[in-house]
Amino acid sequence: MTGDVAAAAAGSGGGCHLFSGCGFPAPGLQDFNFKPLFVIGSFKFTKPELVAILCAIIVIVFFLAALTKPKVVPGKMQSLAELGILAVRDQISRPAMGRKGDKYLGLLISLFFFIFMANIMELIPLFQFPAMSRIGFVIPLAITVYVVYLYLGFKNQGAWGYVSNMWPRGVPWPIYIILIPVELLRFFFIQPFTLGIRLFANMFAGHLLLAIFMVATWYLAGLGIGLLFAAGSAVMVVFVFLLELLVDLLQAFIFTTLTATYIAASLEAQH
Amino acid sequence: MATVSTRERRGPGQEERDQEAASRALGLSTGWNVFSYLIAGMLAYGGIGWLVGRAVHVPLLFPIGMIVGLGISVGWVIYRYGRAVDGELGGGPGRGGHGHGNERGDDR
Numbered sequence: 270m271t272g273d274v275a276a277a278a279a280g281s282g283g284g285c286h287l288f289s290g291c292g293f294p295a296p297g298l299q300d301f302n303f304k305p306l307f308v309i310g311s312f313k314f315t316k317p318e319l320v321a322i323l324c325a326i327i328v329i330v331f332f333l334a335a336l337t338k339p340k341v342v343p344g345k346m347q348s349l350a351e352l353g354i355l356a357v358r359d360q361i362s363r364p365a366m367g368r369k370g371d372k373y374l375g376l377l378i379s380l381f382f383f384i385f386m387a388n389i390m391e392l393i394p395l396f397q398f399p400a401m402s403r404i405g406f407v408i409p410l411a412i413t414v415y416v417v418y419l420y421l422g423f424k425n426q427g428a429w430g431y432v433s434n435m436w437p438r439g440v441p442w443p444i445y446i447i448l449i450p451v452e453l454l455r456f457f458f459i460q461p462f463t464l465g466i467r468l469f470a471n472m473f474a475g476h477l478l479l480a481i482f483m484v485a486t487w488y489l490a491g492l493g494i495g496l497l498f499a500a501g502s503a504v505m506v507v508f509v510f511l512l513e514l515l516v517d518l519l520q521a522f523i524f525t526t527l528t529a530t531y532i533a534a535s536l537e538a539q540h
Numbered sequence: 541m542a543t544v545s546t547r548e549r550r551g552p553g554q555e556e557r558d559q560e561a562a563s564r565a566l567g568l569s570t571g572w573n574v575f576s577y578l579i580a581g582m583l584a585y586g587g588i589g590w591l592v593g594r595a596v597h598v599p600l601l602f603p604i605g606m607i608v609g610l611g612i613s614v615g616w617v618i619y620r621y622g623r624a625v626d627g628e629l630g631g632g633p634g635r636g637g638h639g640h641g642n643e644r645g646d647d648r
Contacts, residue, residue, distance in 0.1 A: 359557075359558075359561065360561050361565070363558070363561070364558065364561035364562040364564065364565040364566075365562075365565045365569075437620065440619075447612055448612070448616060450584035450585070450587075450588065451577065451580045451581045451584050451585075451609070451612060451613060451616070452580075453584075454580040454583055454584045455573075455576045455577055455579075455580035458580075458583075459576040459579050459580045459583070460572075460576050463572060463575060463576055463579070464572075467572075523568060526564075526565050526568050526569075527568065527569065527572060529565065530565055530566075530568070530569040
């Protein structure tokens, strides 16, 4: 289908519309693969990598610029940075960990703002791609969180204490035997997997949805009845755009909140 | 950072807002724990069923294992999270386990 669309588009001077003989050029997996911007040996540098690196640089430079020399009466940048930090502390860290969580605020702030920036890139013209819709960027974040909470768990509760605290209290012993495979699998594999896969799936689906309505608006636009459908699709673009704005923020929030609750569980036994 | 981390915003209704945020974190964590249990149960017993089925040449043990695993997970989720105590999720013996944060031990 993609080949047909390309041929039809080339034949009609770049326009592939309803009634022009070509089918709907449905966005798909091909929209997540980019041509390399440049190549160094076997390493291909692509747009998603550029977006991810840019997001990291933006977050680092912003917080460095805002908080390197903090003033008692904060300026605009410092106020904005403090607002962000306080939001993460009061809405994510403190509710899950109390004051003990302040020690891990750096990690949580970095995670939240990096993920948020990488997500919001899908709505910024020219970039228009969320780095987190590529699972290669999500898995390292999930592994980082996994290593942190395992390390803290072993450090604070001891290896045996940490593992034994996973087991539920007050249930008959045969239930333990039944639950051992479930608990082990859940804790060591499913928990980090769901942490990462949820973020990836949401961003992937969101980007695809936005692309579908944008392409549909272009495809349906014409002088006939298609214009009516194009208008409907354009309305959907605005709606999905606003929805994605919310999803971008929400996914960063959920990832960071779950990280905070996993760290909280590592700091002390919670029964 | 030092100026920020020591700053407190204690205004009217702050306690309520803190509680609301804490219960939101607890609810989020509980939701994903439940989801993880359901997947883990199916995978664990599906895997065991698959291994045993492969050994004894009964492929049907794989789907049976998955269903049994799902049943165990559902039963465990109901036991662990199904009974709310004083409006809180996961209170009571054996139900406020790993990853809930309902006993944070904080010093707020």
